[in-house]
Amino acid sequence: MANAATEELIENFSLFDDWEERYAYLIDLGRKLPDLPEAERTPESKVEGCMSQVWLLSEVEPGNPPVIRYRADSDSQIVRGLIAVLMTAYSGEPADRIIATDINDIFNRIGLDRHLSPNRRNGFYAMVQRISDTAARAMKASS
Template sequence: MAQAGFEDLVETFEFLDDWEERYRHVIELGKALPDMPEALKVPATKVEGCASQVWLHMTIEKGTLTFIGDSDAIIVRGLIAVLITLYSGLAIEEIGKVDVAGELARLGLNEHLSSQRSNGLRAMVARVVQTAAAAA
């Protein structure tokens, strides 16, 4: 169960013919991601396990998760945008029920990311799930 906006992203990816076009779209998502305020780029928001520098700042309001993120790598910014589309706005009880691997497979990301990017993506997902679990 993912956000409805994620379905729009899946449709866009299905429309794109090959991985290069999808990769460019992920980069465009990263470019469109609003900048994270520098004041939030602190050790507490930094995600360990990523080859690039990654920060995720999550808030839970009325039982709903929202977050922003940033990275020094544009493709990782795009992956953050994908995760925001996947998770942001879900009730914290729903976060752990999302089949992340299955949802990302629908975008064709699993087979096209380098092992470093995949590890970083797993680290970001783990941070989101841990934050939601701690708040539940």
């Protein structure tokens, strides 16, 4: 269940004929992400399981269901691109929709499933797990 922005992102990736072009587009997406201030790059915001350094923060807006906004950053350009994909899919969405989003489907449709190293894939899923955990906690708190 992808949102409209994610569907557009998937469509944009489909415009590229080969992986090198998709890779360049992914890096470009990462360059457009705002940097996290140093003060927010804390041990609490750091995502464990990533080879690169990744920091992920969330802000829960009360509601039924609550809406969650995510901000993240990395010291790796390719990981910043992966973060951009995740922010498109998840940030600003209601918690129940975040939980229901099939990131594997999005990942496959973009073609990332075939072109990331196992270590980057593990880091990607560590970020997804953190996002899902945040959404689940927000849903529980709102009940």
